[in-house]
Amino acid sequence: MTDTADRPVASDAPRELARLASADNFRDVAGPGAGYPVAGGGRVARGVFYRSNELQLTAADAGTLADLGITRIHDLRGQMEIDAHPDVEVAGASWHHVEISGIPMELVSGLEDAESAVRVMREVYDAFVRTPGARAAYAELLTDLATAPVPQLFHCTAGKDRTGWAAALLLEIAGVDRATILTDYLLTNTVSTATRAKYLALIAEHLGEDKKAVYEPTMVVEESYLQTAYDAVTELYGSVDGYLRDGLGLSSDTLTRLRARLVG
Template sequence: MSDPLTGEESVPRRLTRLASADNFRDVAGTGAGYPTTDGRRVRRGVFYRSNELQLTEADAGVLAGLGITRIHDLRSQMEVDAHPDVDVPGAVWHHVEVSGIPMELVSGLADADAATRVMRQVYDAFVRSPDARASYAALLGDLATRSAPQLFHCTAGKDRTGWAAVLLLEIAGVDRDTIVADYLLTNEVSSTTREKYLALIAEHLGADKVAVYEPTMVVDASFLGSAYDAVAELYGSVDGYLRDGLGLDGDVLGALRERLR
C-alpha cells in the first residue's frame, strides 16, 4: 500500500473514521505516518484533530478506545454553549479559546472575493493576535506535558484546528508541501458536512448565496499562506514564531518532537 500524499510504500494502518465527526483524523496522517526531513516518521496515535464532537454513543466509544484522555476545545464560549461536546469516557475536557471567523464580517459578505479576504484575515490573526498566540502557546504546552493520546478541535476542524495541526507537523520536521497537502485534506474528508451547511444556506438565504459563502466552509492554500506570511514578516521563520511569538522554550519543543517522532 502506498501513502496517498507521498507515494511511498507504507505499513498498512487502519484509518479511523467517525460517522458523527467527519473531520476527525490522526495528525500524523495515514500509513506509517508522514515522513520527516531527517528520515524519521511522525508517530501515529498521539495527537488527533477533529470538528466539533457532536458524537454518537458509538463514536464516543471509539475515541475512548483510542485511549484519548484530554480533549482541547478551541471554540468560543458561545459555540461551546450552543453545541457542547459529548462526554468521552476517560477524557477530560479543556477549553482553550481561539477566535474564529468573525460573524459580524461574515453576515454582510457581498461576494466570494470578500469571503476569501475574511478568511485570509482570520489566518493572519492566528499569528498577529496576542490572544491567539497565548491560546496556541497554552495548547502546545499542554500537549507537550502529557503522555497519553490527546485530541484538539474547533467547530469545523479546519481553521483553528488546522493551524494547530500545521504547527505540530512543523515541529515534527515534516516538509512544507506535505503539511499543506494534509491541511487541504479537510476539503475531501468533510465534504458531507460542508454540503449540509451549503444546503441550509440555499434554503434560508437563497441559492445565489451558496457561492458567496462557500470560501468560509473550505480550506485553501492561500488562507494558510496568509498565516505563513505573517510568521515570516513578524518572526522570520516558524522556529522564531514558536520561540518568540508563542514563548515556547527548548524543553517544550523538545518534548513535542519526542512525542511526535
C-alpha cells in the same frame, strides 16, 4: 531528557482506519499510512495527537475515541459555540477549553460576494499569528500537548482553521516538509464534503441558492489561507522557529518534548 514512556508506539494498525460518522474531519495528525516522513529520518508517530471538528458524537463514535485511549480533549471554540453544541463526553478523557477566535460572525453575516469571503478568511489566519490572544492560546495548547498524558485530541467547530493551524505547527515541529503540510491541510476539503454540503443546503434554503457561492469560501480551506499565516510568521518572526520561540514563548525543552512525542 525526553518523555517517550507515555508515547504510544507508532503503528499503521487499526487506529489508522478509525473514522467517525458524526465527526467527519476527525483524523490522526500523523497523516495516512505509516505517518508522514520527517527530515532526518523517521515518521510522525500515529496515535499520539488527533484533530477533529466539533464532537457532536454518536454513542458509537464516543466509544471509538474512548477505545483509542484519548486522555485529554482541547476545545478551541468560543463560549457561544460551546453553548450551542457542547462536546459529547468521552470516557477517560478530561476536557480543556483553550479559546481561539475563529471566523467573526459579524463579518460573515454581511458578506456580499466570494471575494469578500476570501478576504475575511485571510484576516482570520493573519490574526492567528498577529494577535496576542491567539498566540497565548496556541502556546497553551502546544505546552499541554507536550506535557499532559497522550494521546490527546484538539478541535474547533469545523476542524479546519484554528485546528488546521495547530496541526500545521505540530507537523512543522516534527520536521515534515511544507508541501506535505499543505497537502494534509487541504485534506479537509476531501473528508468534510458531507458537512459542507449540509451547510450549503441550509444556506440555499434560508438565504437563496445564489448565496452558496458567496459563503462557500468560509467552508473550505485554501492554500492562500494557510500561506497568509506563514507570511505573517515570516514578517514578524523570520521563521516558524522564531514564531514558536519568540511569538509563542515556547521553551527549547517544550519543543524537544513535543518532537519526541511526534516522531516515531
